[in-house]
Amino acid sequence: MIIHADMDAFYASVEIRERPELRNRPVAVGGSAEGRGVIAAASYTARKFGVRSAMPTSTALKRCPDLVLLPVHMSLYAEASRQIHAIFARYTPLIEPLSLDEAFLDVGASERLFGSAVIIARRIKQEVHEELELVVSMGVAPNKFLAKIASDLDKPDGFVEVAVDRVQAFLDPLPVSRLWGVGRVTGATLQKQGIHTIADLRRQPQAALRRWFGKHGQQLWHLAHGIDKRPVVAEHEAKSISHETTFARDIADPETLRAVLLGLTEQVAWRLRRHGKCGRTVQLKLRFDDFRTVTRARSLRDATDATQIIWHTASRLLDRELAQGIPPLRLLGMGVSGFDEGADSRQSDLFASAATEGEAVDRIADDINTRFGGKMLQRARSYHKGR
Numbered sequence: 001m002i003i004h005a006d007m008d009a010f011y012a013s014v015e016i017r018e019r020p021e022l023r024n025r026p027v028a029v030g031g032s033a034e035g036r037g038v039i040a041a042a043s044y045t046a047r048k049f050g051v052r053s054a055m056p057t058s059t060a061l062k063r064c065p066d067l068v069l070l071p072v073h074m075s076l077y078a079e080a081s082r083q084i085h086a087i088f089a090r091y092t093p094l095i096e097p098l099s100l101d102e103a104f105l106d107v108g109a110s111e112r113l114f115g116s117a118v119i120i121a122r123r124i125k126q127e128v129h130e131e132l133e134l135v136v137s138m139g140v141a142p143n144k145f146l147a148k149i150a151s152d153l154d155k156p157d158g159f160v161e162v163a164v165d166r167v168q169a170f171l172d173p174l175p176v177s178r179l180w181g182v183g184r185v186t187g188a189t190l191q192k193q194g195i196h197t198i199a200d201l202r203r204q205p206q207a208a209l210r211r212w213f214g215k216h217g218q219q220l221w222h223l224a225h226g227i228d229k230r231p232v233v234a235e236h237e238a239k240s241i242s243h244e245t246t247f248a249r250d251i252a253d254p255e256t257l258r259a260v261l262l263g264l265t266e267q268v269a270w271r272l273r274r275h276g277k278c279g280r281t282v283q284l285k286l287r288f289d290d291f292r293t294v295t296r297a298r299s300l301r302d303a304t305d306a307t308q309i310i311w312h313t314a315s316r317l318l319d320r321e322l323a324q325g326i327p328p329l330r331l332l333g334m335g336v337s338g339f340d341e342g343a344d345s346r347q348s349d350l351f352a353s354a355a356t357e358g359e360a361v362d363r364i365a366d367d368i369n370t371r372f373g374g375k376m377l378q379r380a381r382s383y384h385k386g387r
């Protein structure tokens with residue numbers, strides 16, 4: 001069985017834990033409105049006012065004038081993320097993080113030792129709460145796709161199990177928009193055919209879906225039947241480290257996209273350093289509102305794990321696309337691959353010692369502390385012009 005663990009309003013929750021007086025206030029973490037920043041995370045109280053992540057901070061403040069806006073402290077969230085992973089690792093080595101606050105866990109081989117996946121997920125949830133004072137929502141299911149839907153269904157503080165013999169009963173009543181890859185355009189086509197729920201979709205012949213959506217239709221058919229064969233890939237075995245964000249609404253604004261890309265870059269660079277990896281290739285993934293997906297990559301002369309260098313490369317790739325006039329984006333992703341094996345082994349040796357781990361944390365703090373859509377963007381931009 002697979003567990004999908006997803007922290008609730010992660011950045012905001014970590015901030016509130018540090019300042020309990022903010023507990024019932026609308027809190028968001030993000031860049032300033034003056035700096036054309038965006039919201040990186042919003043507490044559930046703030047969400048009641050319509051504040052969402054990837055929303056321009058100026059819009060968020062209009063919707064919620066009492067919003068407590070805090071700058072991003074990436075080092076603080078990175079430390080919390082490390083602690084959460086240490087709890088996961090008590091139960092399985094097969095952990096595939098999707099970001100600082102989200103991961104898949106394959107507990108198939110751990111069940112004999114610790115009890116069922118549900119028992120393991122309950123224990124992890126409890127330990128995260130007791131030891132870290134943070135809340136994680138859990139989805140427990142036979143595969144990644146189902147576990148991810150499950151963790152989201154009952155948020156915040158969710159716990160949803162999809163038993164092997166309940167897969168179809170679980171999926172059928174859900175709207176098709178729950179499926180990976182059903183955005184505005186695909187959704188509209190389905191609506192026109194009278195397809196609203198996953199049960200409606202499941203009743204379509206595979207051929208019809210292929211006719212409407214091509215290869216993507218084939219995938220939709222599989223998902224509607226609860227089929228997803230992708231394994232959980234532990235991060236130290238991964239050939240690349242990447243992160244992506246799917247937007248609630250398609251985004252065209254270049255400043256917002258750049259700020260989101262910076263947030264992704266910070267997370268990916270942090271994960272590279274955490275695993276002592278240096279990569280040579282920076283890749284961008286763009287999915288448009290019509291569901292077309294393109295990737296753009298650029299290779300560096302030297303492998304790196306430095307936020308600044310990766311950001312410089314990634315933002316230039318994005319700028320080039322924006323300059324060509326692209327449609328609004330449904331998804332933005334970035335990753336680093338082409339790991340330098342020499343640097344890798346050298347760094348993991350160093351990384352093993354406690355002193356170096358402290359150094360690494362300092363370095364993260366130096367690199368990226370409190371910058372999200374603010375100073376660092378401006379600095380990167382002036383750096384651009386200087387070249």
Ligand SMILES: [Mg+2]
Binds near residue numbers: 007008009101
């Ligand atoms: Mg989360």
